[in-house]
Amino acid sequence: MRIRQAPLSDDGLRVLNLKDVPRKDWERKGIYVPRPVYATKAYNTSFYQVKDSEKELFSIRQGKDDPPLRETAQLLLNAEGINREMEDQEMVAYLDEKIQRNSATGLIDLLYFAKYRPESGFKFALDGLHNATTAQPYVGLFMLNPPGDFYVYDDEPNVSKLQLNSVLDWEGPLLSPRFLDGYMTFKDIPFSKNSHLVIDIRTVNLLKHPPQFSHIGWTIVPLFTADGFVLSGVYQVPLITGEVNKRIIEEIAENDPWPYILDQIKAKKIKWLGQTSVMIRLVDGQREVNHTFIIIPHLNLGTL
Numbered sequence: 001m002r003i004r005q006a007p008l009s010d011d012g013l014r015v016l017n018l019k020d021v022p023r024k025d026w027e028r029k030g031i032y033v034p035r036p037v038y039a040t041k042a043y044n045t046s047f048y049q050v051k052d053s054e055k056e057l058f059s060i061r062q063g064k065d066d067p068p069l070r071e072t073a074q075l076l077l078n079a080e081g082i083n084r085e086m087e088d089q090e091m092v093a094y095l096d097e098k099i100q101r102n103s104a105t106g107l108i109d110l111l112y113f114a115k116y117r118p119e120s121g122f123k124f125a126l127d128g129l130h131n132a133t134t135a136q137p138y139v140g141l142f143m144l145n146p147p148g149d150f151y152v153y154d155d156e157p158n159v160s161k162l163q164l165n166s167v168l169d170w171e172g173p174l175l176s177p178r179f180l181d182g183y184m185t186f187k188d189i190p191f192s193k194n195s196h197l198v199i200d201i202r203t204v205n206l207l208k209h210p211p212q213f214s215h216i217g218w219t220i221v222p223l224f225t226a227d228g229f230v231l232s233g234v235y236q237v238p239l240i241t242g243e244v245n246k247r248i249i250e251e252i253a254e255n256d257p258w259p260y261i262l263d264q265i266k267a268k269k270i271k272w273l274g275q276t277s278v279m280i281r282l283v284d285g286q287r288e289v290n291h292t293f294i295i296i297p298h299l300n301l302g303t304l
Contacts, residue, residue, distance in 0.1 A: 002036075007029055016029060016030075053120065053285075053286055057114060070091065073094070076095075076098065111232050111233070113287070114286050116228055118188050118189055118190060118191065119188065120187070120284070120285035121185055121189060121285040122185075122186055122282065122283065122284055123185050123285060124142070124183065124186065124221075124280065124281070125184070125280060125281040126140045126142060126165045126199060126278060126279075127178060127179055127279040127280060127281060128172070128176060128177055129177050129276065129277070130236065130275075130277050131176070131274070131275040131276045132174075132175045132176065133217075133273065133276055134203060136203040136204065137168060137177075137206060138168065138177050138201060138202070138204070139165060139201075139202055139213070140165035140166075140179060140199060140202075141162055141164055141200040141201075142165070142184075142197050142199045142200065143197065144161065144186065144195065145195075145197070145198050145249055145252070146194075146195070147253075148250075149161065151198065152249060165179045166181070183281070187285065193256070194253060194255060194257060195224060196220045196223055196252070197220065198249060199218060199219050199221060199280070201216045201217050201218065201239060202215055202216055203216055215242055215243040216239070216273070216276075217240055217241055217242065218239065218240050218244045218245075219239050219240055219278060220257055220258070220261060221235070222258050223282065230282065230284035231282055233281075234281050235280050235281075235282065236277050236278070238272050238276070238277045239272070240261075240265075240270050245270060248260075248261075248264060248270070
């Protein structure tokens, strides 16, 4: 951020704008001031404190390979079947043609900024439901699978690692209830491309004593890419009808989670719960400041 005094007209009575000065004179008149080079120390960075997690990332980055541009460009050439050496000028022209920035160019995908590290873990938040089936209070349970102990063992379900979302926004929409519990952090979880969270949504009848819970629907959220990155993002995930299926919980631990669910849907062994879905956030523990706020309209359906 830069703050400068606005340029004024010669009589000092009016602030100049782009239309008042020919483009060639913008810089001379102070209409446009080029940003200073960071290395000139023009910026005050005293308010920025480097976190310990960022220091760890710096060390990791220093240990990464930093291949020359020519080597990386050669990979692009080979992918297109161009198996010959190019002179510098020809290669730059080739890259200029292939790498173009326009209105459709997205920002850098931070999903791939650093590989998952178990000691940093990941954070998960179940933020709410959309198109709920009934206007009753809801709770959300979620658990890592594998092991999925709570659902696999009927005789002695293990609740020690079962997480509960129960802080409802009582002023929120009845059929799009929101949970205010926020992030739950998971650490020291070994990487597995099949790892996922099971989400179990239930209603609570508070008119009963004790309160009566009813199964509404469930779903799963894959955690990692096949090459070891957390699937960080904000997602809307459809619910599956009824109670969590024990057979699927056992089998899915040995399969690619989401394709397996789609196969079960196609085989009509399970079915979607109409248009009902859950809103969730998932973020790598190394990205402390990302997806901090609930932004329901900003949804990433890439996993689906």
